[in-house]
Amino acid sequence: MTDSMNLSTTERLRGQVDAYKEAASILTEVRNPAVLLSLLPSAARGFLVKRGKQGVPTLMRSGHEAYFDWTYTEDMPQMRDLYRRAKQNQWDAEVALDWSTDVDPENPEVPLLPYEFFASERMRDVGIDIRRGSREDLRLRHDISSWMLSQFLHGEQGALHAAAQVTECVQWMDGKFYGATQVMDEARHVEVFHGYLTKKLNKLYDINDNLFTIIDALMHDDRWDMKFLGMQIMIEGLALGAFGLFYKVTQEPLLKELLKYVIQDEARHVHYGVIALREHYKIALSSKELEERQDWAFEVALLMRNRFMAHEVYEERFQGALSRKQWNELVLSAPGMTEFRQTMFERLVPNLRFIGLLDRRMEHHYAQAGLLKYAGGKDASQLTGDEMLADLDARPMPMVGDTTVTAFH
Ligand SMILES: [Fe+2]
Ligand SMILES: [Fe+2]
Secondary structure (H helix, E strand, O other): OOOHHHOOHHHHHHHHHHHHHHHHHHHHHOOOHHHHHHHHHHHHHHHHOOHHHOOOOOOOOOOOOOOOOOOOOOOOHHHHHHHHHHHHOOOOHHHHOOOOOOOOOOOOOOOOOOHHHOOHHHHHHHOOOOOOOOHHHHHHHHHHHHHHHHHHHHHHHHHHHHHHHHHHHOOOHHHHHHHHHHHHHHHHHHHHHHHHHHHHHOOOOOOOHHHHHHHHHHHHOOOHHHHHHHHHHHHHHHHHHHHHHHHHHOOOHHHHHHHHHHHHHHHHHHHHHHHHHHHHHHHOOOHHHHHHHHHHHHHHHHHHHHOOOOHHHHHHHOEOOEOHHHHHHHHHOOHHHHHHHHHHHHHHHHHHHHOOOOOHHHHHHHHHOOOHHHOOOOOHHHOOHHHHHHHHHHOOOOOOOOOOOOOOO
16 A cells, blocks of 8 residues: 555656646536536635645635624424424433443444445455454544544534524524524534544544535525525435435444434434425525525535535545545445435435425436436425434445446436
8 A cells, every 4th residue: 555655756646647637627517507607716725725634624605694683583393393302302411321331443343334334355356455354454444433523513513603603693583593503403413423533533534625615605605595505405315315325334332323313303404404495485585596506405405415525534544545536436336325324315305306496307317317216205304303313223224235336426
């Protein structure tokens, strides 16, 4: 294996060129010109300037308006109800979780992720020999777990800021009450993921450029519903799918318990998001404005599907030994990533339909992308966190024994 410390200048340059190509590929991947235009400034800050990786705080300016209501009307019973549930289900991460659990991230008896998640023996085709169950395999699984959990952590920080901003700008008083509980929830999620990564896995990765781009775009957008759509529906929808899969397959008990708590909070957040947006999209937008949201949601869903490829792990461990393209193919066809895309869209697509963003105009786009099959599933207003967990527990264990390379569509 080539260590990144020993890379030659040529290899480094090649890596840099690859990274620029990757950034430029966003231009070809987003087919809707208006959506592309709206993402470009954020993509430049994410991919070219790499603001999330400079080791200094990032400042993001937002021009949204804080909405005050001096009448304090109880204006949305469903949100008031969620607020009540959120108050009753608060938990203290220092008390609820057993932080004394001894976690060895490379213990083969208690793996963070099953072998099948990445199936490292597939790397033999590109000249890298990592046998199942070897130290290298366990180390790779440790890296991939840390990378994913690091992205969860950075996403949670995005959610913390988005929840605070949305609490200011929503027009329902009940929405503000509920939003305040979400701000608390997200702070706790940042606390638990950061604690787990730094105290138990001893590894923390930078934010991925794609995730940075989407968070940056949402933070800069003045429109509250775009922050909501991006964070509550898209990123939280993705996160719920990923948390659910991790919860299902990990054998590490502290992580499993931690995810169980987080999933219950997140189910409320997505529920809040779909009630607010369904109402807003039904009454407050022109058809042109609605179409803009429909196109944006579709393009961002595809971006999220296609671009989370653990490049930070590649750069740390494999740059120079195999090309970025080879790595992308390995990640995209990994059984765990295939499963991940499946669970992610199972959660996301019904919600997009529920809020009116997957209508007849959009159906053929989703069908072409192979995503329409998820549209009939339960949306967030029909699923509590407990039901979601029961559903996960009842499913057969995914991936086990499945180490074949599946073609990526
Ligand atoms: Fe969260
Ligand atoms: Fe959340």
